[in-house]
Amino acid sequence: MTRNAESLKVVFVGHVDHGKSTLIGRILHDTESLPEGKIDQIKQACAAEGMEFEFAFVLDALLEEQEQNVTIDTTQIPFRTSRRRYAIIDAPGHKEFLKNMITGASNADAAVLVIAASEGVREQSRRHAYLLTLLGIKQVIVVVNKMDLVDFSEQRFQEIKTEYQKFLVDLDLTARCFVPASAKSGENVAHKSEALRWYHGPTVLEALDATEPTASLVDLPFRFCVQDVYRFDERRIIAGRIETGTLRAGDELIFSPANKSSKVQTIERWNTEKNGVAIAGDSIGITLTEQIFVERGYVASHQTETPIETNRFRADLFWIAREPLRVGAPYTVRLATQDVKCQVVSIEQVMDSSTLEIKIDKYEQLDRNEVGRLTIQTRAPLVLDNHDRIANLGRFALVDDGEIRGGGTIFGGIYTDRTVAKSKNISWTGGKITPGQRALQTGHRGAVVWFTGLSGAGKSTIAQALERELFSRAMNTYVLDGDNIRHGLNSNLGFSPEDRVENIRRVSEVAKLMADSGVVVITAFISPYLMDRRRAREIALEGNAEFVEVFVEAPLEVCEARDPKNLYKKARAGEIRDFTGIDAPYEPPEDPEIIVQTDRQTVDESVATILEHLLPRLKADSADE
Amino acid sequence: MTESPRTHLDQLENQSIFIFREAYHSFKNIAMPWSMGKDSNVLIWLALKSFFGKIPFPVLHIDTTYEFPEMLEFREWATAHYQLKLIVKINEEARARGIGYETHDPVTVTHELKTVALQQALAEYKWDALITGIRRDEDPTRAKERYFSPRNAQFEWDYKDQPPEFWGQFAATTTKGEHVRVQPLLDWTEVDIWRYIQRENIPIPQMYFARNGQRFRSLGCSPITKPITSNATTIDEIVTELESTRTSERAGRAQDHHERNAMQKLRAKGFL
Ligand SMILES: Nc1nc2c(ncn2[C@@H]2O[C@H](COP(=O)(O)OP(=O)(O)OP(=O)(O)O)[C@@H](O)[C@H]2O)c(=O)[nH]1
Ligand SMILES: [Mg+2]
Numbered sequence: 001m002t003r004n005a006e007s008l009k010v011v012f013v014g015h016v017d018h019g020k021s022t023l024i025g026r027i028l029h030d031t032e033s034l035p036e037g038k039i040d041q042i043k044q045a046c047a048a049e050g051m052e053f054e055f056a057f058v059l060d061a062l063l064e065e066q067e068q069n070v071t072i073d074t075t076q077i078p079f080r081t082s083r084r085r086y087a088i089i090d091a092p093g094h095k096e097f098l099k100n101m102i103t104g105a106s107n108a109d110a111a112v113l114v115i116a117a118s119e120g121v122r123e124q125s126r127r128h129a130y131l132l133t134l135l136g137i138k139q140v141i142v143v144v145n146k147m148d149l150v151d152f153s154e155q156r157f158q159e160i161k162t163e164y165q166k167f168l169v170d171l172d173l174t175a176r177c178f179v180p181a182s183a184k185s186g187e188n189v190a191h192k193s194e195a196l197r198w199y200h201g202p203t204v205l206e207a208l209d210a211t212e213p214t215a216s217l218v219d220l221p222f223r224f225c226v227q228d229v230y231r232f233d234e235r236r237i238i239a240g241r242i243e244t245g246t247l248r249a250g251d252e253l254i255f256s257p258a259n260k261s262s263k264v265q266t267i268e269r270w271n272t273e274k275n276g277v278a279i280a281g282d283s284i285g286i287t288l289t290e291q292i293f294v295e296r297g298y299v300a301s302h303q304t305e306t307p308i309e310t311n312r313f314r315a316d317l318f319w320i321a322r323e324p325l326r327v328g329a330p331y332t333v334r335l336a337t338q339d340v341k342c343q344v345v346s347i348e349q350v351m352d353s354s355t356l357e358i359k360i361d362k363y364e365q366l367d368r369n370e371v372g373r374l375t376i377q378t379r380a381p382l383v384l385d386n387h388d389r390i391a392n393l394g395r396f397a398l399v400d401d402g403e404i405r406g407g408g409t410i411f412g413g414i415y416t417d418r419t420v421a422k423s424k425n426i427s428w429t430g431g432k433i434t435p436g437q438r439a440l441q442t443g444h445r446g447a448v449v450w451f452t453g454l455s456g457a458g459k460s461t462i463a464q465a466l467e468r469e470l471f472s473r474a475m476n477t478y479v480l481d482g483d484n485i486r487h488g489l490n491s492n493l494g495f496s497p498e499d500r501v502e503n504i505r506r507v508s509e510v511a512k513l514m515a516d517s518g519v520v521v522i523t524a525f526i527s528p529y530l531m532d533r534r535r536a537r538e539i540a541l542e543g544n545a546e547f548v549e550v551f552v553e554a555p556l557e558v559c560e561a562r563d564p565k566n567l568y569k570k571a572r573a574g575e576i577r578d579f580t581g582i583d584a585p586y587e588p589p590e591d592p593e594i595i596v597q598t599d600r601q602t603v604d605e606s607v608a609t610i611l612e613h614l615l616p617r618l619k620a621d622s623a624d625e
Numbered sequence: 626m627t628e629s630p631r632t633h634l635d636q637l638e639n640q641s642i643f644i645f646r647e648a649y650h651s652f653k654n655i656a657m658p659w660s661m662g663k664d665s666n667v668l669i670w671l672a673l674k675s676f677f678g679k680i681p682f683p684v685l686h687i688d689t690t691y692e693f694p695e696m697l698e699f700r701e702w703a704t705a706h707y708q709l710k711l712i713v714k715i716n717e718e719a720r721a722r723g724i725g726y727e728t729h730d731p732v733t734v735t736h737e738l739k740t741v742a743l744q745q746a747l748a749e750y751k752w753d754a755l756i757t758g759i760r761r762d763e764d765p766t767r768a769k770e771r772y773f774s775p776r777n778a779q780f781e782w783d784y785k786d787q788p789p790e791f792w793g794q795f796a797a798t799t800t801k802g803e804h805v806r807v808q809p810l811l812d813w814t815e816v817d818i819w820r821y822i823q824r825e826n827i828p829i830p831q832m833y834f835a836r837n838g839q840r841f842r843s844l845g846c847s848p849i850t851k852p853i854t855s856n857a858t859t860i861d862e863i864v865t866e867l868e869s870t871r872t873s874e875r876a877g878r879a880q881d882h883h884e885r886n887a888m889q890k891l892r893a894k895g896f897l
Contacts, residue, residue, distance in 0.1 A: 007636075061765025062766060072785055099789040103787075103791055106792055218630075227646040228646055228649065228650050230677065232677065240646075268677060270677050271674065271825070282639055320789060336793070397794040402798030403798070404788060404789050404790070404791075407791055
């Protein structure tokens with residue numbers, strides 16, 4: 001029994017009051033899956049309150065649910081037959097609780113759609129079927145319930161079956177079977193029924209057992225979504241879940257969106273024998289052979305089967321918030337562990353999900369419980385797959401104000417194109433501009449990243465590499481260095497101690513202004529004096545900008561050996577005066593935010609070190625604190 | 626070489642770890658209530674798995690002052706063994722007012738010594754998330770829970786309007802005074818818990834095993850928690866017993882049965 005296969009998740013959906021909860025209660029009862037005395041206990045409680053007993057009360061446990069005889073929220077209950085293990089999910093049918101229906105149905109492998117024979121196909125019978133297709137649930141059993149109310153009439157059953165089948169064809173959905181039953185009296189649920197002699201198909205339970213487990217996620221291309229990077233001890237563990245595919249220690253991985261690659265050194269699990277393999281569904285940690293920068297949201301794949309990287313995609317989206325979704329308004333996409341600002345560029349189609357009628361006059365907004373086909377533009381590149389290829393990376397939640405407002409599935413993405421040009425965003429709502437609003441628009445705060453170090457230590461090289469990294473994250477960033485400052489703004493300054501002080505003062509002021517405008521300014525000057533750097537910090541902080549001092553460290557001998565511009569040679573020869581390290585002092589920082597040691601780290605490693613400290617400080621949500 | 630398919634327990638474990646890590650990422654200031662009971666210890670174990678051997682947030686024991694001495698002994702042992710950051714909270718004010726099982730009904734006492742104590746701890750430490758070990762199969766109202774379940778400043782659970790939760794996306798934000806209950810064991814059943822304790826060899830208090838024909842199936846405050854008749858001295862025997870009896874787990878807990886839907890009323894007011 002410990003070796004048994006995965007459990008099948010089945011959601012029960014359909015119009016309000018058509019008997020979903022009753023049917024589940026009946027199944028659990030007839031298969032003796034309920035705790036002893038459970039039914040008696042509910043019966044007693046009902047008798048005491050003068051209510052009629054309902055099988056639905058096994059699930060509808062909230063007082064409000066029992067009083068109104070309606071399911072408010074979804075629940076899940078394990079259950080097993082001789083064939084397999086199930087998780088049965090009860091979903092509410094009332095339109096008001098559609099978000100709860102989606103919550104319940106979103107994880108299901110299969111669905112039982114309940115239609116009451118007495119009422120026939122109703123609004124939610126259709127809407128729920130449509131949502132099942134959107135959620136990617138393809139196995140559907142239709143139960144025509146309450147057959148006792150129509151005298152177990154075969155004709156009535158056939159009428160409903162014909163009407164509903166026609167509707168399903170439009171959805172490109174085929175029901176596995178139609179099963180007549182009475183949940184209340186237990187007819188054809190777990191046992192064949194005398195009253196339904198004319199019917200020769202399976203009972204509800206047999207139909208359930210005949211469903212197949214969904215295709216295995218292990219066979220799909222590998223996707224690992226990074227949840228976090230942990231450094232609780234000397235190890236740096238990248239924690240996350242394998243959504244699809246298989247991973248082996250030694251595999252070469254590509255991390256998107258940065259497109260950096262590294263080999264997997266180890267697969268980490270606590271207190272578990274190491275075997276170097278992990279598969280879809282596993283929550284693991286990995287360590288890498290190269291110290292590349294990785295953060296939450298990154299998606300790892302194998303080189304041969306990379307995901308799509310884009311900032312524009314199309315999706316079918318259901319909207320479940322009271323406030324309508326509006327074109328142009330800012331939202332956040334949450335896809336796996338990615339969290340990216342976005343806006344809806346256009347709504348191409350709005351569908352009445354119960355009639356499948358397309359509303360052609362609507363393209364500015366999506367109202368509650370509507371489904372739309374739309375185009376979304378994100379602020380930074382998003383890593384995704386088409387839903388029909390890898391569902392786990394092809395679906396997302398749309399979030400506003402920290403709350404989930406809708407969800408969608410992605411289609412039509414093109415795999416070969418990894419360099420989709422970043423187009424400009426449309427219009428974002430304005431107002432009086434605070435640092436917080438600027439940060440909201442750009443997705444990050446402004447900051448001054450102040451490099452200091454000897455000539456030849458690598459400041460400019462690392463500054464440029466860092467600038468590129470930030471730029472590729474769609475961040476506003478700019479490097480200030482001798483090249484663009486000395487020739488213009490400070491062309492009247494020389495290298496005397498006084499001029500050096502003035503040089504740095506002006507750079508500090510310019511950097512502050514740029515940071516205030518929302519830019520991540522990287523300054524790459526030797527800036528040898530503690531006092532000057534302290535003042536640069538004060539100026540930045542006055543302007544409410546983040547200040548991060550980065551000590552680009554390399555021993556003098558190393559810098560002198562590198563001597564990229566032959567300056568050390570000239571200084572030694574006495575051709576230049578007051579050269580830092582030779583005949584002018586360098587005062588190393590006492591307590592810099594970040595140190596990189598360029599004699600021991602590669603440029604990429606140095607950039608990775610900086611990013612790791614810097615990115616958390618640039619988070620937009622802390623801008624107005 | 627193909628990897629063998631994951632078992633039911635593997636899947637539960639993976640899902641719980643995923644939830645733990647999402648919670649740790651989403652909230653700045655987390656605590657994990659810990660009763661030393663079997664579910665609580667599974668929770669500790671899963672936290673160790675999630676964070677590779679180190680639990681990066683404090684565990685909280687709400688000490689009702691009616692604890693079994695054996696449980697307190699276990700608390701000391703486990704705190705040292707797992708190197709836990711332990712916080713112990715007692716509602717001193719209620720005890721000073723004389724609230725106790727000797728004089729009051731179990732619902733009142735549980736509310737004061739557990740829920741109010743938890744509120745006091747929350748006010749003191751300002752946690753924005755609590756990781757709890759509740760399971761759907763314990764109680765039909767718990768069955769309606771989400772993995773991430775927000776509570777307002779009054780600790781109320783708005784079960785009539787819960788946030789949507791799908792595709793691994795949770796309600797992960799709070800405003801001041803609110804907190805989120807994170808519930809990684811929601812999908813586990815009592816039997817799953819036992820099978821997992823067995824598989825992983827997780828230390829638990831010995832009171833769960835039969836002595837003199839009796840054992841505890843669920844552990845709460847000593848005056849209101851009754852042992853059941855049982856000869857199960859191993860986990861296998863416990864599982865066999867559970868699979869054959871089909872009585873509900875919390876049957877031995879008095880506060881659940883005081884009145885109809887007592888549990889819903891307790892929980893709406895902030896009880897775990
Ligand atoms: N006669 C008859 N009544 C039934 C049958 N199945 C359910 N009912 C009754 O229909 C009513 C609604 O049943 P529920 O199971 O609560 O319906 P539901 O589909 O779960 O409703 P929501 O969850 O609120 O959407 C109850 O009063 C049931 O007793 C049936 O087969 N025959
Ligand atoms: Mg129902």
